[in-house]
Amino acid sequence: MLNEHEPELVTAVGPGDDAADLESALPPVEDLPDSAIPNQPMWLHPSSLLFDLISHFRQLLIPAAIALFSAARGNQFWTFFAIAMFFPSLLHSAFQYFTLRYRVADGEMTIRKGLFFRRLRTIPVNRIQNIDLVQNPLHRMLGVAEVRVETASGSEAEARLRVLSMAQIAALRHEIFAEQQLTESSDGTVPAGVAAHPAASRESETDSPVAAVSQVTLLSIPSGWLVRAGLASNRGMLLIGVVLGLAWQFEQEWMFDIRQWRRFLPGLDGSFRNLLLFSVSVLGILVLLRLFGIVWYVLRFYGYSLVRHGEDLRVSCGLFTRVSATIPRKRIQFISVHRSLVGRWMGLASVRIETAGGGGGDANDASAMVSRRWFVPVIPDDRVEDLLYELRPGMVGDPDRLVWHPLARNARWRLVRRAMVQSLVIAAIGMAITRPWGFVAGICLAPLLVVWAFKKSRAMHYSRGVDQVAFRSGVLNRKTSFTFFDKIQTARLFQSPFDRRWGHAVLAIDTAAAGPAEHRIEIPWLDATFASNEYRRISRIAAAHRPDFG
């Protein structure tokens, strides 16, 4: 089904001209004006003022909407309030713009801001892992982009420059990578904790044509896949949230009064009309939700390409807001493959990764979102294994080739018993609410819960390989996650009083991963002896591996 327009897995060049490769839009270094080179303190691009204001407004959106509604009803106070809120943010933006300077010199990137309270941030350039770019249509019109400078530490970007012109960005990249090479050649050592010259490979590939690094396109996603992924996804549920939120802002009676809506319909009458109305609206909502999912996927991931430059993975995508992010392969702590129910019918999966720092939990941060949580938004199931192999050479991603250990034998009985207790509790609550029928409903739920418990316990498996630990779980939305011995921080074993009675234990493995995969390796209901053995083995093997924080 998907093979008809499947692109080559390995191609020499990146995506087509229409694709969102931001880096290729940067001007060549030779053409840069001297004024763009950051060896003396540099200003941001003047349009920063505008973008800073816009970001302030985004935060003020809800108060502004409230003010608008109240003003429409004649309450002038809120209007004044909104205006009063506007001026401080204008002032703040101006202040930010006029006091911020950045500079790259002597092996350090310095960012200075503030007038009364001065803040000086110094980032050693050889700690800089990557420079991510975000460009929305307005940015593109003005020829600028937002820049995030990332180091290996912390869950946030080390520095965010909003916004720089493309010439400034090209110069900044050039300076940083030139400095990195300089510091490396001068003392020959890399500071501890930094994976061997992280960005050196990028340097050669962007600036000097001499030492070209192998550049492999791992994946580019045609729009057809995105449409399918959108169909399979539940992103539309976001829309429901937005609509409900809006309804809250409006007068509630006005929104939910069915009689109001009825006026817009032709003058049929009777129960048939009501039925028709109901089914049509349900169908309409369903179609709308799916449509929204498709639109979301296409907007965000249009022209997606994943390219490996030497040891770096570079993602770029987006129809209006283009994102370009780089992830050094060594920084990957955790890989998680998700297969939803509908996705499985279509033979699709998605891959999330977690890195130390650079979280991705922040939904407002487009580049972190794309580079972690939605690392590979959609990929045909049969190509997952090859991709995983590129993310972490040597790993075994094919579930059929791993030795999977199930839960303890009696785990399912424990789960079944729990399901029965749950349904009894539901029945009791139901009986308290509506006398006979609540109880009946609760009892009818019992078989469903029991089947669910059986399936749940059957789905959970644990596997330990030479280099990796894997955990899979999930009945409808199946998740398989991998981590690696050099990334494992601690191993934990946990027993509750119930666990002790059943002879079970929880095995948990902690990594520096920041969490967007939503699938921690914490395996409950394992056989206690097996779990304690694995706990001991994992920590021994991990202790023998040199830690690699990347």
Added chain:
Amino acid sequence: MMDFAPHENDDLRPEVITRRAAMAPETEGTGETRHWASEAVGEPELPAVAEPPDEAFYPIDPRFVRAEQLSDLIVAGALFIGAVIWSGVHAFANGFNGFFYVLAGGSLAVVGVTAWFAVFWPRLTFRYTRWRLDESGLEIRKGVLWRHRIIVPLSRVQHADVSQGPLQRAFGLGTLTVHTAGTTSASVELAGLNHNVAVQVRDVIVRSRSQSRVE
């Protein structure tokens, strides 16, 4: 050797620990080499490791029990004073009515249960808190009802510190905190160690870490 080591063979020197880790039979073939997928199928066969009994671990300092009892009794005492004041104020305002007896009885019961727990719980905590330092790293067992075990490989320790509250100082106790780069267990605490032991363990951990870095 360290004076707190109950076993003759437990050599806590970092070089010994790292050498042992390198020689550990279980870890053969899992060192630095990366195996390619064709070979990596399955899992390395390792012998079953018997779960060591609690006796193979060090207990914490017995003075922990007294210190903990004292700090818990202080809480119980504060509760008692609060209960007395509340009941007194109530009696002063409303006389000795029915509610006074309910209030006084209830708060006395709460204070009594708290005091009982204050006396008896620290003993259990002491019994179930164990630790040791071996080739896998720092291993801690704790928890009376909900039992936790954790191993922090020494190479994963970012930094370690020892802290001491006023009561702990009076009893010569210290809390060892080990920080890793992890997320759910980013810092692992071990309370109730003899302060000198805590400081020595911290030094061993920090030294072994700096040694493995130099390599």
